[in-house]
Amino acid sequence: MVDAPSNLGLRPPRPGTVPGCYKLAGALRDQGLLARLGARDGGVVTPPRYDRGDWAEGDGVFNAAAIARYSSRLADRVERCATPGAFVLVLGGDCSILLGTLLGLRRGGRTGLVYIDGHSDFRHPGNSPSVGAAAGEGLALVTGRGQPDLTDIEGLRPYVRDADAAALGMHEPGDPLLPEAREAVAVLATVEEMRATGCAAAAQRALGAMAPGVDRIWVHLDADVLDPSVMPAVDSPDPGGLQPAELVETLVPLLNDPRVAGLDLAIYDPDLDEPGDGARLLADVLVEALISATRAPGPSRTS
Numbered sequence: 001m002v003d004a005p006s007n008l009g010l011r012p013p014r015p016g017t018v019p020g021c022y023k024l025a026g027a028l029r030d031q032g033l034l035a036r037l038g039a040r041d042g043g044v045v046t047p048p049r050y051d052r053g054d055w056a057e058g059d060g061v062f063n064a065a066a067i068a069r070y071s072s073r074l075a076d077r078v079e080r081c082a083t084p085g086a087f088v089l090v091l092g093g094d095c096s097i098l099l100g101t102l103l104g105l106r107r108g109g110r111t112g113l114v115y116i117d118g119h120s121d122f123r124h125p126g127n128s129p130s131v132g133a134a135a136g137e138g139l140a141l142v143t144g145r146g147q148p149d150l151t152d153i154e155g156l157r158p159y160v161r162d163a164d165a166a167a168l169g170m171h172e173p174g175d176p177l178l179p180e181a182r183e184a185v186a187v188l189a190t191v192e193e194m195r196a197t198g199c200a201a202a203a204q205r206a207l208g209a210m211a212p213g214v215d216r217i218w219v220h221l222d223a224d225v226l227d228p229s230v231m232p233a234v235d236s237p238d239p240g241g242l243q244p245a246e247l248v249e250t251l252v253p254l255l256n257d258p259r260v261a262g263l264d265l266a267i268y269d270p271d272l273d274e275p276g277d278g279a280r281l282l283a284d285v286l287v288e289a290l291i292s293a294t295r296a297p298g299p300s301r302t303s
Contacts, residue, residue, distance in 0.1 A: 001034055001089045002042035002081060004074050004264070007050055008063040009096025009134035010235060013271075018050045019235065020271030025091035027270040031283035037290060039089065042081050045074045045100075047093075060125075060147050061134050067096050068149050074100025075153075078262070079107055082216075087255075088262030089286070095121065095266045096134040098220050099150060102142050102159040105216050105261060112164040112210040112217035114203070114254055115139050115185075118224040118234075118241055119172045122181040135267070138220070139167060139181060162186070164214050166206035168194060168250065169225035171240040186210075191225075191240055199242070199249040207257055216261045219254050223268040223282060230281060233273035244281060248289045255293035 003025035010019035025044070034041060048066040055062040074090075078101050081088045090101055095117070105111040115121070121138040124145035125131050137146060143165055144151050144158030151157050166187040170178060182188040186209035194202040210217060224234040227241035242250070254260055265286070268278050 001037070001039045001091065002077055003029075003044040004047075004090050004093045004097040004100065005044065006047035006067075006070055006093045006097055008047060008067045008070065009094040009136075009138075011133045012052075013235065019094065020269040021092060021094050021235075021267055022047070023270040024093060024265070024268045027268070027276065027279035028091050028265070028283055028286075030276075031279055033283050033286065036283070036287050037089070042077060042088070045070070045077050055132075057130060057132065060131060061137070061150060062132055063134070064147065064149055067099065067134055068153055071096075071100035071103055071150075071153055075104035075107065078104030082261045087260070087290075089290075090262060090264035092264055092266035094135040095138040095220070095222055097264055097266060098138050098142055099134075099153070099159070101262065101264050102218055103153055103156065105218055106156045106159045107154070109215065110164065110211075110213045111160055112214040112259070113142065113160040113166070114206050114217060114219045115165065115167040116169045116220060116225050116250065117167070117222040118169060118226075118238055119222075119236065120167065120170050120175050120177045120181040122177040122184070127177060127180060139165070139185075143184065163211055166209055168202055168206060169242060171225075172236075172238045173240070191242055194242075194246070194250070199246045200253050203250045203253040207254065210259070215259060217257065217259045219251075219260060219263040221251075221263055221265050223265065223278070226281075231268070231278055233269050233278040234267050235269065244285055247285055248292070251285070251289035252292050255289055
């Protein structure tokens with residue numbers, strides 16, 4: 001279990017404040033997550049200071065240089081921890097931590113991604129004039145869409161090919177970027193579509209879409225995939241999300257696949273949840289899903 005408490009990719013909730021998702025990892029650790037999972041402690045990758053300076057709309061992604069530096073450091077930690085047979089749980093942070101986790105795996109070869117999120121996160125300069133917050137551009141950035149200082153770190157663009165990416169759980173009303181994302185990635189299923197087929201079946205379809213050349217897969221989990229009735233403590237809560245049991249049903253087939261090298265959890269904001277109900281819920285979901293997944297032996301994975 002590795003802490004990646006970066007909030008560099010989110011807009012300030014209010015002028016003069018910073019996003020509170022950097023407290024996610026501490027809140028989950030306070031739920032006894034390390035001991036409940038019997039996990040090894042991979043430590044903390046401390047992020048740079050959150051400082052947008054004199055950034056203005058049209059300047060590209062804010063905090064880009066800091067995100068790039070942090071991504072390389074997080075990649076070092078993930079690469080070191082993701083030994084054959086290991087499973088790495090990364091506690092964020094915002095969705096921009098995905099750049100570092102995937103970079104760490106990409107150094108070792110072709111990587112797949114299952115992107116579980118309430119939003120498509122497919123904003124990029126080709127479809128929007130308001131690029132700025134990397135956390136809202138996560139799927140676009142990791143598939144190579146966007147400014148090179150974030151999409152081509154170490155010359156490894158893209159970190160995930162379109163054909164090796166699947167997206168699950170979108171439920172933002174009227175998301176204008178959803179059609180383009182659906183066209184780009186191998187599989188995309190909204191919450192409504194997942195319920196129509198069954199959440200486990202949707203997860204299996206995502207896994208089945210990975211090309212034979214993919215030997216390691218990463219799972220990205222944004223807390224806003226959950227319905228705000230159970231998870232309001234996120235920056236962009238939208239109705240129609242998954243219920244906790246449905247999220248567990250989605251995760252178990254993914255975590256049971258021996259190609260899955262790890263998962264990152266992002267966006268939960270303890271500042272919006274003084275009682276800590278969200279932290280308890282997320283810890284319970286992770287424990288249930290990880291313990292329920294009985295990983296069978298599979299093909300060897302590169303480190």
